[in-house]
Amino acid sequence: MTIARGVALAALALAIVLIAVLLLRGGGTHQYDLLFQNAGQLVKDDDVQVGGRRIGSIRKITLTDDNRARVRVEIQEPYAPLREGTKAVIRLTSLSGIANRYIALTPAPNSAKKVDDGATLAAGSTTDVVDLDQVFNTLDPATRKDLQGVIQGFAAQYQGKGEQAAKSAEYFNPFLSTSRRLVNQLTEDEGTLTEFIVNSSRAVTAVAERRDDLADLVGNTNATARAIGQENVALGRALGLLPTTLRRANTTFVNLRSTLDDLDVLVAESKPATKRLAPFLRELRPLVHDSRPTIRDLRRLVTRRGADNDLLDATRKLPGLQRVASPTFAHSRQALQKSQPVLEFIRPYIPELTGWFHDFGQSTANYDANGHFARIQPIFNAFSFDDNPAGGVLRPQGLSQKFEGLQTGVAKRCPGAASQRAEDNSAPYTDNGNLGPDDCDPSLALPGP
Numbered sequence: 001m002t003i004a005r006g007v008a009l010a011a012l013a014l015a016i017v018l019i020a021v022l023l024l025r026g027g028g029t030h031q032y033d034l035l036f037q038n039a040g041q042l043v044k045d046d047d048v049q050v051g052g053r054r055i056g057s058i059r060k061i062t063l064t065d066d067n068r069a070r071v072r073v074e075i076q077e078p079y080a081p082l083r084e085g086t087k088a089v090i091r092l093t094s095l096s097g098i099a100n101r102y103i104a105l106t107p108a109p110n111s112a113k114k115v116d117d118g119a120t121l122a123a124g125s126t127t128d129v130v131d132l133d134q135v136f137n138t139l140d141p142a143t144r145k146d147l148q149g150v151i152q153g154f155a156a157q158y159q160g161k162g163e164q165a166a167k168s169a170e171y172f173n174p175f176l177s178t179s180r181r182l183v184n185q186l187t188e189d190e191g192t193l194t195e196f197i198v199n200s201s202r203a204v205t206a207v208a209e210r211r212d213d214l215a216d217l218v219g220n221t222n223a224t225a226r227a228i229g230q231e232n233v234a235l236g237r238a239l240g241l242l243p244t245t246l247r248r249a250n251t252t253f254v255n256l257r258s259t260l261d262d263l264d265v266l267v268a269e270s271k272p273a274t275k276r277l278a279p280f281l282r283e284l285r286p287l288v289h290d291s292r293p294t295i296r297d298l299r300r301l302v303t304r305r306g307a308d309n310d311l312l313d314a315t316r317k318l319p320g321l322q323r324v325a326s327p328t329f330a331h332s333r334q335a336l337q338k339s340q341p342v343l344e345f346i347r348p349y350i351p352e353l354t355g356w357f358h359d360f361g362q363s364t365a366n367y368d369a370n371g372h373f374a375r376i377q378p379i380f381n382a383f384s385f386d387d388n389p390a391g392g393v394l395r396p397q398g399l400s401q402k403f404e405g406l407q408t409g410v411a412k413r414c415p416g417a418a419s420q421r422a423e424d425n426s427a428p429y430t431d432n433g434n435l436g437p438d439d440c441d442p443s444l445a446l447p448g449p
Contacts, residue, residue, distance in 0.1 A: 030080035031059065032073055033120040039069035040090040040101055040129035047102040048073045055079040058103065068123070073103065083112035088121060090129035101129065348415030348429035355418040414440035421445045 039061055048056035056075035064070050075082070085108030093100040115121075136144060158165050186193050207214060228235060304310040346353075414435060416427030428442045429435075435442075 028077045028080075029056070029074050030077070030082070030117045032075065032082060032115065032118065034071045034073060034088050034103070034126055035064070035120060035123045036069040036071060036090065036126050037123065037128045039071065040131070042069075042071060042090065042101050042103070048075060048105060049102055050079055050105050050107060055105070070120075071103070075105075079105075079107070081117060082115045082121075083108040083110070084115060085109070085112050085125075086115070086121065087125055087127070089127040092129060348427075348431075351416050351419035351427060411444055412440045413444045414442050417442075417445050419446060420448045 042058055042061060044058055044061065046058045047054045048058065056073055056079070058071055059074045060072040062070045062072075082105075087106040089104045089106070091102055091104045093102070136147075139147065300310075302311045307313065414428035414430055416422075416429045417440075419427055421427065428440070428445055430440070430442055
């Protein structure tokens with residue numbers, strides 16, 4: 001053997017070793033313990049999967065002190081290390097098999113904290129499998145007996161029909177494959193599927209609680225359908241007229257479209273006003289609440305049972321009242337028109353008239369055993385006053401001197417001068433300047449505001 005051939009053989013052997021190392025060498029692995037209520041017929045070397053792909057296997061199954069199943073799994077990188085929040089579920093590839101179990105992992109988000117190698121996932125992060133016999137054990141004896149009858153009935157149904165069943169199985173395979181894809185789509189979002197099942201259960205429970213109402217609804221629907229069926233002639237006539245109605249309705253809807261376009265302008269203009277509508281309605285609510293008794297009384301006033309005791313009866317009698325009252329109102333209007341000049345003349349003398357009534361009432365307010373009497377005090381010059389340095393002296397005057405200088409018509413007061421002067425100069429009354437100095441003196445008025 002030459003040296004070159006030996007070097008070539010050595011290089012070939014080295015390449016084979018490198019290829020074997022690369023092919024046979026696996027990535028790093030991590031081991032974890034999973035706690036289950038029971039092992040669910042798991043065995044050593046069963047798969048550990050994520051999304052249907054094998055990422056590890058079961059290495060050991062032991063029993064804890066509190067009679068729980070401790071399952072040690074070995075997971076390959078890059079699916080390990082696990083993170084806090086990872087969920088583990090024991091699943092079955094089919095209901096009819098026994099040694100067909102595996103553990104499905106639902107990894108936590110990458111942002112979660114890593115779990116140390118050899119750590120334990122507690123029972124709160126794991127879910128046991130439900131075996132078929134557990135489902136059967138939940139049934140009472142009568143139900144299990146009925147189920148046995150169903151299975152025996154299937155056996156009797158397929159007895160002697162194997163060839164037909166084989167042909168149907170040929171078409172059953174596409175059905176199963178499509179069903180498998182459907183189930184895979186459903187299991188991609190288990191949370192939504194679970195929520196849908198739970199909500200469906202709640203809906204069915206609610207419907208079951210109202211089964212009496214549902215039965216009445218079905219009965220009423222049946223009666224309605226029967227009544228519609230009995231009116232089939234009228235229904236046929238209505239269906240015959242329906243096309244014409246729809247054509248006319250189409251025209252109406254077309255015109256309504258333009259109306260709505262014009263209505264948009266109104267809505268746009270009313271938006272600023274509607275901003276204050278909500279506070280107004282909130283403040284209006286107490287008023288509406290408090291007005292209920294008033295509206296109730298008003299309803300009784302408007303429509304009360306019996307004759308001649310409500311507003312409707314009064315309204316019916318208003319025409320007769322109108323016929324009687326119209327001449328009266330016409331005569332009253334004429335009387336008011338004729339009395340207007342009298343009122344205009346006497347209106348300025350109202351203060352004097354009021355003062356006369358006031359003073360006359362006071363003057364005749366006194367009475368004795370003979371009845372009421374009036375006190376009258378005439379005023380005239382009964383004394384004269386002598387002013388001298390020694391002191392003033394009052395001297396009585398003679399009878400002729402008492403009435404000397406007595407004058408009348410000295411004070412010419414204007415109408416309304418018996419009261420204080422008004423701020424708008426309406427009193428004393430001068431008739432817009434028509435009463436001159438020869439008629440009255442407007443400066444003669446009572447003092448004070």
